[in-house]
Amino acid sequence: xxxxxxxxxxxxxxxxxxxxxxxxxxxxxxxxxxxxxxxxxxxxxxxxxxxxxxxxxxxxxxxxxxxxxxxxxxxxxxxxxxxxxxxxxxxxxxxxxxxxxxxxxxxxxxxxxxxxxxxxxxxxxxxxxxxxxxxxxxxxxxxxxxxxxxxxxxx
Numbered sequence: 001x002x003x004x005x006x007x008x009x010x011x012x013x014x015x016x017x018x019x020x021x022x023x024x025x026x027x028x029x030x031x032x033x034x035x036x037x038x039x040x041x042x043x044x045x046x047x048x049x050x051x052x053x054x055x056x057x058x059x060x061x062x063x064x065x066x067x068x069x070x071x072x073x074x075x076x077x078x079x080x081x082x083x084x085x086x087x088x089x090x091x092x093x094x095x096x097x098x099x100x101x102x103x104x105x106x107x108x109x110x111x112x113x114x115x116x117x118x119x120x121x122x123x124x125x126x127x128x129x130x131x132x133x134x135x136x137x138x139x140x141x142x143x144x145x146x147x148x149x150x151x152x153x154x155x
Contacts, residue, residue: 074104081117090121090137115144 077100084093094117101110122137142148 074100093117115141
């Protein structure tokens with residue numbers, strides 16, 4: 001009867017076998033779950049948002065994620081440049097296009113837009129009779145796009 005009681009008192013422990021590269025290891029499911037939780041706490045801290053992602057592979061590789069982020073940043077810089085251009089703030093527009101140029105793969109297109117902004121800045125300065133600054137803007141535009149004869153005429 002004692003053996004029957006001992007059998008009832010014994011707690012059933014489920015064991016999981018994890019096969020590592022070299023040695024198989026027997027670990028309890030509780031220890032395994034505890035280790036998973038500990039590693040998640042170490043990686044994500046107290047945030048719960050990222051823990052809900054069940055399959056991180058569907059989000060793509062790190063390279064793809066970074067490429068998408070860079071493309072989005074370039075797009076935002078170009079939109080900001082366009083907004084500043086509409087406000088006739090040529091310096092800010094040129095600054096944001098330079099930032100986009102540093103990150104984009106379409107360098108020729110970005111340079112063409114930057115040269116156009118510098119040309120517009122030169123036109124505006126010329127109309128305000130600030131001739132030396134206008135000449136500098138026209139010169140920079142023609143240096144960026146030497147094949148465009150339009151930028152050479154004002155120099």
